[in-house]
Amino acid sequence: MPGTNTSAARPFGRRLLRRLGRPSRGAAVVWVPLAALVCGLFTGALASRAAWETSRAQPDRAEASAILTMAFPGHDLGEIDTPPALFVVYGHALRLGTVKTLVFGDGGEYQESATGAAAFGAPPVPAEQIVAVARDRLTGAGWRVYDPRVAEGISCADKMCATPLPITDTTLTARRGDTILNASVSSQTAVDATYLAVELHRAPPPLVVPAGVFGTLLGAVAGWWVFGWASRRTAGRRRGGAVSVLLGVAVVLWWLPVLLAVPSLLRHHLGESHPAWHPFWEWLGQPAASLLFLVGAVCALLALGLAAGARRNQTPEAPVG
Structure with missing residues (x-):
């Protein structure tokens, strides 16, 4: 019956959202939202850069x-x-030979x-x-x-x-x-x-702003699901501590350039006339701090790998009431 199917679907939907979206207890309550938000910002910056290709x-x-x-x-x-x-x-145009320049100290020249x-x-x-x-x-x-x-x-x-x-x-x-x-x-x-x-x-083409907004929302949702899943999968298990430490390090390395770049660019914009805002990625300290971003990405990938390899029969987490 339609009513029965609907009522059965609701608990399933709640279980799915709980498994994918809600972080476990402890430090994950802090680092999962921060990781999701900064992932959204990075995705938005990447989408805005792609939209720049529509420029004359x-x-x-x-x-x-x-x-x-x-x-x-x-x-x-x-x-x-x-x-x-x-x-x-x-x-010079960006090419493989200039990647080293971006990563090791001169990323601000992009x-x-x-x-x-x-x-x-x-x-x-x-x-x-x-x-x-x-x-x-x-x-x-x-x-x-x-x-x-x-x-x-x-x-x-x-x-x-x-x-x-x-x-x-x-x-x-x-x-x-x-x-x-x-x-x-x-x-x-x-x-x-x-x-x-x-x-x-x-000036930035018209698609830059909507692409950045859409990319930010999409990346934040994806980050919330992925990192929430990792925290719940390893909560109460042997690998939980390692996953929390790795993702905590990634969050610090990703957020530190943002916290330094935003006040500096705000002062710069308020102090001078700007017909257009600086590109999205510069507000995130990128690619000037691309080395920190890459190290943080390696930490995040290692943490997700540990979470994916965690066995279900290893000291399961306490049931949530």
Whole structure:
């Protein structure tokens, strides 16, 4: 009968959720939710990176030349450099040879690329005039121009710096559509130095946010089920202690970069104009802390392997009332 089938299905559903989702007692009550949440964050970051592939390529020389000529008339910006890929490490596309660079200390160099150009020597007009003209021309062309940031410094006329010269460095940021412009204008007068540097790059494509949210939810649910299962399968058994220690170490190694990166990036965003947020994975301290992530992943896999190999007849856990 329909009623009988429904009532029978409910206890089965509760048993299934209890087995898969609910962690056992003790330390697992703490590390299982933390592991599930950070797994969700990592999955969301991976999904957002995949969504970045829907972005348009970085501006080519023709597009960049049109923008630079419009915004900075009369300035010889020389050769326009175009990047080899959407994301680069030290200006090069990611490949097997650069994986070592990411893992051992330089993971922070994995960044979105940009099309760039620069002008050298003393500025032909005051730096303030270059910035004012660029703001007016960009605004007139439909760009949203953010308030420039000015930093003061000192330049030296000779190697001994007997005559220190005050200089200013002004950063100008603007956005139109999915294109972001970052320009640095210096008042320095050295012949071999850069007085104007401009970079053009793409804003995150629209799919990045929904992909990140969906990936986070999916990863958190999967992590809750998997780690909850591991904690219940080994609770009260010989391998329970080893599983708890391994997963506890993994949780610490995964969360530590997050706790360090989030406050730093928040201060950075609040202190400067940002037409777009930094990529999801940078908020998790990745790939700058990719070595910690990999060590934590090895610990988690070892713990899950121990849980999967635990025998049912080994000191079963006390029944839950």
